[in-house]
Amino acid sequence: MSKKLGFIGNGNMGRAMMGGIINADVFAPENIIVSDIHEEGLKAVKEEYGVNISLNNKDVAKFSDIIILSVKPNLYPLIISGIKDDVKEDVIIVTIAAGRKIEDTEKEFRRKIKVVRVMPNTPALVGEGMSAICPSEAVTREELKEIIDIFESFGKAEVVAENLMDAVTSVSGSSPAYVYIFIEAMADAAVLDGIPRDKAYTMAAQAVLGSAKMVLETGMHPGALKDMVSSPGGTTIEAVATLEEKGFRNAVISAMRACTKKSKEMSK
Numbered sequence: 001m002s003k004k005l006g007f008i009g010n011g012n013m014g015r016a017m018m019g020g021i022i023n024a025d026v027f028a029p030e031n032i033i034v035s036d037i038h039e040e041g042l043k044a045v046k047e048e049y050g051v052n053i054s055l056n057n058k059d060v061a062k063f064s065d066i067i068i069l070s071v072k073p074n075l076y077p078l079i080i081s082g083i084k085d086d087v088k089e090d091v092i093i094v095t096i097a098a099g100r101k102i103e104d105t106e107k108e109f110r111r112k113i114k115v116v117r118v119m120p121n122t123p124a125l126v127g128e129g130m131s132a133i134c135p136s137e138a139v140t141r142e143e144l145k146e147i148i149d150i151f152e153s154f155g156k157a158e159v160v161a162e163n164l165m166d167a168v169t170s171v172s173g174s175s176p177a178y179v180y181i182f183i184e185a186m187a188d189a190a191v192l193d194g195i196p197r198d199k200a201y202t203m204a205a206q207a208v209l210g211s212a213k214m215v216l217e218t219g220m221h222p223g224a225l226k227d228m229v230s231s232p233g234g235t236t237i238e239a240v241a242t243l244e245e246k247g248f249r250n251a252v253i254s255a256m257r258a259c260t261k262k263s264k265e266m267s268k
C-alpha cells in the first residue's frame with residue numbers, strides 16, 4: 001500500500017499489529033511511523049522492523065494517512081487533543097480501545113472525521129489475529145476495504161455492527177488470555193504426570209492449535225468433534241465428565257459475560 005501508516009502507542013497491541021503488518025509486507029517499513037513516550041521500546045522496534053519512530057505524537061499525525069491509536073482507553077482524550085490540529089484533512093483514525101465508541105472519537109476531534117473502530121487481538125503478531133471492524137458513516141467503501149486489507153494481512157477480519165463490539169471484545173479481543181490459562185493449566189497437569197515443562201507447553205499448545213484448525217477447516221460442530229475423541233468407556237469421557245462436574249462450560253460463560261459487562265461499563 002502506498003499510503004502512510006502511523007501508530008500512537010508502541011505497547012503490546014501496537015507492536016503485535018506492526019509485526020503482523022510488516023511480516024505480511026502490506027506497508028514498507030519506511031511508510032510506517034510509531035510514537036510512544038518510552039524511547040527504549042521505540043529503538044527496539046526501529047531495530048527489529050526498520051520503521052520510523054518519534055517521541056512526539058504530532059510527527060505521527062503529520063506523516064500518516066491512517067493512524068491506529070494503540071494507547072489505553074483512558075488516554076484517548078489526551079492523545080486526540082494533542083494531535084487533532086495536526087492530522088491530515090482526509091486521515092482515517094482507527095481506534096482499538098475497549099469500550100470506546102465511534103462517537104466519542106468523533107466528538108473529541110471536534111470536526112467531521114473518518115473513524116474505524118476495530119477490536120483486534122495479540123495473535124496478530126504471528127499472522128493469526130482476529131479483528132472485528134466497524135466503520136463510521138464518513139468512511140467510504142474503498143477506505144473500508146483498505147482497512148479490512150490491513151487487518152486481514154495478519155489474520156481474519158469481520159465487519160460487525162457497533163453494538164456487538166462489547167461481545168466481540170469478550171470472544172476474540174480478550175479471549176487469548178483465557179486460552180493461555182487453559183494451556184498453562186494443561187501443561188501444569190502434564191508436568192505433574194512427569195512430562196518435562198517445555199514438552200508440556202508444546203503438547204498442550206499444539207493440541208489447542210490443531211483443535212481450533214479442525215473447527216475452522218472441517219466446518220463440523222465442536223460437539224461432534226468432541227464426540228470423535230471420546231471413545232465409549234475410554235479416557236476422554238472421564239475428563240469430559242470431570243470438566244462438566246467442575247462447571248468448566250459455566251466458568252467460561254460467566255467469565256465472558258463479566259468481560260462483556262466490563263466493556264459496556266467502560267463505554268458509558
Ligand SMILES: NC(=O)C1=CN([C@@H]2O[C@H](COP(=O)(O)OP(=O)(O)OC[C@H]3O[C@@H](n4cnc5c(N)ncnc54)[C@H](O)[C@@H]3O)[C@@H](O)[C@H]2O)C=CC1
Pocket residue numbers: 008009010011012013014035036037038041057069070071072073075079096097098119120121122173174
Ligand atoms: N492487549 C490486547 O490484547 C488488546 C488491547 N486492545 C486495546 O489496545 C490498546 C492498547 O493496549 P495495550 O497495547 O495492551 O497497552 P500497553 O500498555 O501495552 O501499550 C500502550 C502504550 O501506549 C504508550 N503511551 C502511553 N502514553 C502515551 C502517550 N502520551 N503518547 C504515546 N504513547 C503513549 C505506552 O508507553 C505503551 O507503550 C488499549 O486501548 C486496549 O483496549 C485491544 C485489543 C486487544
Ligand SMILES: O=C(O)[C@@H]1CCC=N1
Pocket residue numbers: 098169173174
Ligand atoms: O484487557 C483489555 O481491556 C484489552 C481489551 C481486549 C484485550 N485487552
